[in-house]
Amino acid sequence: MDGRSRRTPTSLGRARSEWCGVMLLAVGARADGQEAGPGETPTAAPPSATVFGAAPLPELHGVWSFEYRWRKTADDHDQDLFSLLGLDWGDARQRPLTAHLLLRGAADLDGTTDATGGYAFDSLADTYDQRVTGQLYQAWVGGHLDGAVADWRAGRFTLDEAPIVTTIDGGSVATRPTNGLEIEFGACGGIPVHFLESSSDGDWLVGLYSQARGWAGARTRLDWLHVEDETRFADSEDDLVGISHWQQLSRQSDLFGRLTWLEGEARDLQLRGRIDDPKGWRASVTYFELLSTQKELTTEFDPFFESAFQYEPYRQVQLAGGSEFGRHLDVAAGVDVRRLRNRDDEAAFNHEFERWYLAPTLLDLPADGTSIAFLGEVWDADRERYVTLGGDATVECGERWKVRGGTHFALYRYDLYQDRELDRVRTWFLGVDWNVARRTRLRADYEHEQDRFDRYQTLRMRLSWAF
Amino acid sequence: MGLLKRVPAILGGALAVAALGCLMSGRFGFGAATPGFPHAAHGEEAGLDCTACHAGAESGDEPGMPKLSQCQLCHKDLDEGKPPEQQATAFFLENALQAQRLAALTDEVRFSHQAHVASYGIACADCHGDLAANPRVTADVRVTMAKCVDCHAARKAPNECATCHQEIRIDRPPADHVASWKREHGGALRMGGREESGSCAICHQQSACDACHRTELPQDHGGYWRRRGHGVAVAVDRNRCATCHQSDSCDRCHQESSPVSHTASWGSPRDRHCVTCHLPLGGDQGCATCHQAAPSHALAAPLPANHAPGMNCRQCHGLTAPLPHPDKGDQCTACHR
Numbered sequence: 001m002d003g004r005s006r007r008t009p010t011s012l013g014r015a016r017s018e019w020c021g022v023m024l025l026a027v028g029a030r031a032d033g034q035e036a037g038p039g040e041t042p043t044a045a046p047p048s049a050t051v052f053g054a055a056p057l058p059e060l061h062g063v064w065s066f067e068y069r070w071r072k073t074a075d076d077h078d079q080d081l082f083s084l085l086g087l088d089w090g091d092a093r094q095r096p097l098t099a100h101l102l103l104r105g106a107a108d109l110d111g112t113t114d115a116t117g118g119y120a121f122d123s124l125a126d127t128y129d130q131r132v133t134g135q136l137y138q139a140w141v142g143g144h145l146d147g148a149v150a151d152w153r154a155g156r157f158t159l160d161e162a163p164i165v166t167t168i169d170g171g172s173v174a175t176r177p178t179n180g181l182e183i184e185f186g187a188c189g190g191i192p193v194h195f196l197e198s199s200s201d202g203d204w205l206v207g208l209y210s211q212a213r214g215w216a217g218a219r220t221r222l223d224w225l226h227v228e229d230e231t232r233f234a235d236s237e238d239d240l241v242g243i244s245h246w247q248q249l250s251r252q253s254d255l256f257g258r259l260t261w262l263e264g265e266a267r268d269l270q271l272r273g274r275i276d277d278p279k280g281w282r283a284s285v286t287y288f289e290l291l292s293t294q295k296e297l298t299t300e301f302d303p304f305f306e307s308a309f310q311y312e313p314y315r316q317v318q319l320a321g322g323s324e325f326g327r328h329l330d331v332a333a334g335v336d337v338r339r340l341r342n343r344d345d346e347a348a349f350n351h352e353f354e355r356w357y358l359a360p361t362l363l364d365l366p367a368d369g370t371s372i373a374f375l376g377e378v379w380d381a382d383r384e385r386y387v388t389l390g391g392d393a394t395v396e397c398g399e400r401w402k403v404r405g406g407t408h409f410a411l412y413r414y415d416l417y418q419d420r421e422l423d424r425v426r427t428w429f430l431g432v433d434w435n436v437a438r439r440t441r442l443r444a445d446y447e448h449e450q451d452r453f454d455r456y457q458t459l460r461m462r463l464s465w466a467f
Numbered sequence: 468m469g470l471l472k473r474v475p476a477i478l479g480g481a482l483a484v485a486a487l488g489c490l491m492s493g494r495f496g497f498g499a500a501t502p503g504f505p506h507a508a509h510g511e512e513a514g515l516d517c518t519a520c521h522a523g524a525e526s527g528d529e530p531g532m533p534k535l536s537q538c539q540l541c542h543k544d545l546d547e548g549k550p551p552e553q554q555a556t557a558f559f560l561e562n563a564l565q566a567q568r569l570a571a572l573t574d575e576v577r578f579s580h581q582a583h584v585a586s587y588g589i590a591c592a593d594c595h596g597d598l599a600a601n602p603r604v605t606a607d608v609r610v611t612m613a614k615c616v617d618c619h620a621a622r623k624a625p626n627e628c629a630t631c632h633q634e635i636r637i638d639r640p641p642a643d644h645v646a647s648w649k650r651e652h653g654g655a656l657r658m659g660g661r662e663e664s665g666s667c668a669i670c671h672q673q674s675a676c677d678a679c680h681r682t683e684l685p686q687d688h689g690g691y692w693r694r695r696g697h698g699v700a701v702a703v704d705r706n707r708c709a710t711c712h713q714s715d716s717c718d719r720c721h722q723e724s725s726p727v728s729h730t731a732s733w734g735s736p737r738d739r740h741c742v743t744c745h746l747p748l749g750g751d752q753g754c755a756t757c758h759q760a761a762p763s764h765a766l767a768a769p770l771p772a773n774h775a776p777g778m779n780c781r782q783c784h785g786l787t788a789p790l791p792h793p794d795k796g797d798q799c800t801a802c803h804r
Contacts, residue, residue, distance in 0.1 A: 063678040073690070086677045102677045120690065124716065127723035137681065166713075194715040282651075302714040304705050307721055311705065322651070332651070338704070349702050381703045386696075388687060408686055414699045425691045449689045456690035464678070 062087040062101075065464040071121055072457045078121040079109040096145065100157075102138035107131060120454060124196060135195055137167070150176035150184075159188060159207070163223055163242035163260050166300045167193040168205055182213040192227065194299050202230035205300070217248035229298035236298045239263055252276050262301060266291040280324030288316045312345035314338050314352070322359075332359040351381035369396030385413040392429075402433040404445075425451040439466040504558065510599030517591045517599070524591070528579040535559040575633050593618070653710075 067082040083105045090098035108131040125133055140155030154171040170190015177184045189206040207225040214220060221244045228237040242260040249255065253275040260267045268291055274284040294303040294311040303311035320334035336355035340346060357377040364370060372393045379386040392406025408427040431445040441464045449456040509515045518524060520538075523531025535556065542555035551557060558565055572578055583589045592599070594610050619626045667676075687696065701708055708717075 065678065065682070067682070071690075082682075084678060084681055102681070104681055120694070123693070124720055127719055137677065194713060196715040196719040198719075299713050299715055304701065304708065304714045304717050306714065307717045308701055308705050320651075349705065351703055353703050355704075379700075379703050384699050384703050386699055386703060390686065410687055410691075410696070412691075412696055412699045414702070423691065423695070425689070425696070427686075427689060447689070449691065451691040453694070454690065458689075462682075 060087060060089050061467055063464060063466050065462055067460060067462040070459040073120045073454045076120040077110070080125075081107045081109055097141060097143055099141045100138050103134065103136055105132065105134040107133075120456070137195075148175055149173055156193060161221070162188075162207060162209070162225060163240060163244065163258060164225070164300050166205070167195075169193055170205070177211075177213075182211075184211045185209070186211075192229070192298075192300060197299070199230075202228065202235060203299075204228050217254075219246040220244070225300075227298045227300050229300070236296065238298045238301055240267070240301065252278065262292075262294075262297075267294075267301075281322065283321035284319075286316075286318040286320075288318075290314050308349035309347070310350075312347075312350045313341040314350075315341065328363050328365045330361045330363060332361075333357065346382065351384065353379055353381040355379045367395075370394065383414065385411070387411040390427075400435040404431040404433070405429065423451055425449060440464070441466075504604050505602050506598050506604070507600050507602045524580045525584045527581055530580055532564050534564075535562045577631050577633060587622075 063084070063086045065084045067084075069078075069080045069082065071078045083103075085101070085103045087101040088098075089100070106125055108125060111131050136156060138156055138158070140153050140157040142151065142153040144151055151174040152172065156167065156169050157172075158165060158167045159172070168188065168190035170188065172186060172188035174186035175184055186209045187207065190204070191200050192203050192205045194200065194203070205225065205227045207223065209221055209223045211219065211221040221242075223240070223242040223244070225240040225242075226237070227240070228235070230236075240260055240262050242258060244258040245256070247255040253273070255274075256270070256272040258268075258270045269287075269289045271287040272284060273286075274282075276282045290311065290313045292313060294301070294305075296302070296305045305311075316336060316338040318334060318336045320332070322330060322332035324330050334355075334357050336353070338354075339352050340350065343352075346352065355378065357375065359373065359375045361374070362370075362372040365372065370393065372391065374391045375388065376390075377388045388408065388410045390406060390408035392404060394402060394404045396402050406429055408429070410425040410427075412421070412423040412425070414421050427447060427449045429445060429447040431443065434442045436442050443460075443462045443464070445458075445460045447456075447458040447460075449458070509520065510517070518531075520533045521531040522533075522537075523529055535558075538555040538558075546554040546556075583594070584591075594614065615631070616626055618624075619630070624630075687700075692700075697708070
């Protein structure tokens with residue numbers, strides 16, 4: 001068999017994962033300016049980075065949270081500890097350098113795993129050998145220059161303006177917009193980050209883009225991405241070209257369109273229009289068409305091929321909108337309709353469907369500080385149907401406390417072994433938010449879920465500190 | 468091949484959008500629908516001071532946009548013999564200035580020229596740059612909010628929202644941040660791209676976005692979802708999964724752990740596992756989704772010589788000769804050919 005068919009974590013990946021996890025769980029981060037020595041009065045950090053509308057922030061600021069999770073079924077139980085650290089350094093408007101870091105660590109406190117599928121709480125974390133794991137999501141430094149090259153970034157960051165959103169370990173540069181058309185060029189390159197892949201050997205990505213503002217309210221962007229990826233069955237490489245256009249029609253309305261080609265063949269077409277009226281109503285319409293069959297591709301473009309097989313061409317229209325009715329009621333609703341280009345392509349993982357949702361919300365009713373939200377959603381395909389109904393209420397008790405509670409019902413109808421299966425899942429949940437101090441919040445949630453196979457209880461306690 | 472037929476329609480649609488954009492942006496004041504005023508001809512070339520035309524800029528809250536009568540003091544003689552579109556009157560309609568005003572503030576914003584010029588000694592060029600040399604007013608001469616904030620920060624002036632805004636406040640979310648904003652903000656951000664994320668940055672730090680997106684799960688991602696429900700959802704619409712997941716998360720889980728359905732009659736003798744992938748037939752990988760070393764099903768025994776292709780397999784194999792397959796002979800010829 002192919003030697004690459006089953007990868008094991010590399011020693012480097014394992015060491016990196018452990019370091020991230022242990023660092024977060026064992027070490028606190030201080031970011032409140034200078035530390036005071038014994039007997040000294042701590043001095044406030046000098047106001048430097050500025051955020052609109054707030055008192056100047058310390059030069060280093062962010063969020064740090066701890067979460068304890070306890071889960072139980074009739075036969076199994078599980079306890080985990082998580083920590084998330086997000087750091088922002090600098091302000092792009094004030095400093096030539098900025099940086100961002102996002103780490104998450106997880107520790108399996110009871111260490112129960114079972115690869116046979118008999119353990120209710122099997123998870124991706126259990127596919128690693130160690131009980132403490134970590135993920136480095138973002139770690140980059142960026143610069144803002146006065147010359148021809150206006151922006152650069154290096155480290156681990158997300159390409160969020162490209163036709164596909166992906167994270168890379170690498171760098172990017174962008175030129176300063178020039179002349180009346182504000183023409184801008186940019187490039188990026190590096191190793192794509194697949195957080196759950198055991199090895200990045202053979203993976204790399206390079207991209208170029210050009211952008212211009214041809215007329216008022218318009219922005220047009222041309223992208224090219226080349227990706228190489230060693231996947232499970234073969235080495236893949238893909239080239240994507242995309243052209244995107246944003247058009248602002250007014251302060252409240254805009255249009256968007258994108259057309260992409262993959263390996264020289266048209267891949268997808270996306271058109272959107274949106275209006276957001278200050279009188280309290282909003283509407284959007286989206287048209288999406290998958291223009292060609294998507295099979296095994298690099299991870300960035302892969303349509304979950306190994307689990308769901310190939311993705312057949314289809315057209316989909318989405319209408320969504322909402323409106324305020326007076327001071328106390330907001331209603332949001334939407335409908336999606338998908339149709340395959342070729343009806344014969346209907347298969348287990350290629351369906352035509354209709355989807356509707358309705359989400360009314362009562363605000364400050366029955367009393368100020370109370371909101372009651374409802375959600376009904378139906379996904380209706382030929383053999384599968386998925387319905388959810390739910391409601392939750394949030395009550396503010398003074399300035400520091402907030403209480404939440406609600407229920408959620410889901411109905412799954414599907415074909416398994418050519419029999420009609422119908423599963424009902426009922427969930428009840430209750431939560432409390434407590435603003436312990438100005439920048440510290442404690443949150444506790446309890447959830448009870450019941451289906452025909454099992455009953456799950458989940459308790460979460462999260463302490464967050466924004467600094 | 469279908470796209471070739473659509474190219475003219477797509478191009479036509481794109482041109483229509485562009486034309487609509489030009490038309491609408493002009494109508495709503497974003498485009499150069501009216502003549503752009505040549506400040507360079509008045510400032511740099513004629514040597515006029517800013518206050519020669521903007522008389523009220525130092526003594527009032529407004530920038531003192533000139534009236535036609537003020538321009539006519541010079542242009543009545545200067546424009547003699549010129550075509551109408553090159554006269555000063557082209558910038559006015561019934562004595563109201565029609566020239567493009569890219570720096571116009573909404574009523575919601577408080578700003579006083581007098582306070583900045585007379586009280587704080589700020590020069591015109593400190594905010595408006597080299598406008599005196601600008602030949603035609605374009606978007607790049609706008610005084611942006613970022614510039615205001617930078618200057619306030621540098622001079623240690625108040626930078627709270629309420630300093631300039633009458634309604635916008637850091638502790639008061641925008642009107643659309645209620646009700647279903649948690650569901651809709653992703654779409655709004657994707658629509659605007661970098662422009663929209665810049666608006667979000669007014670109040671939100673990147674860490675705040677990450678802290679939510681890396682810790683909050685959708686409501687339906689509970690115990691049932693993890694063990695069975697997500698399979699139903701991905702069968703209906705795999706695009707929803709792609710919002711947060713790439714294929715490596717599916718592949719790792721499916722390679723390392725068995726689905727919950729691998730119990731009871733999954734294996735021999737009922738072999739119900741076959742049905743999941745083979746009935747109805749679909750996809751190239753089949754059981755190779757999970758199994759890597761299973762013998763090829765192409766090695767299935769062919770039909771015996773005395774079996775005609777159209778024979779009803781179930782007549783014998785469903786009733787008298789047992790089959791290990793759960794379909795009882797309905798799809799035999801899918802493998803046994």
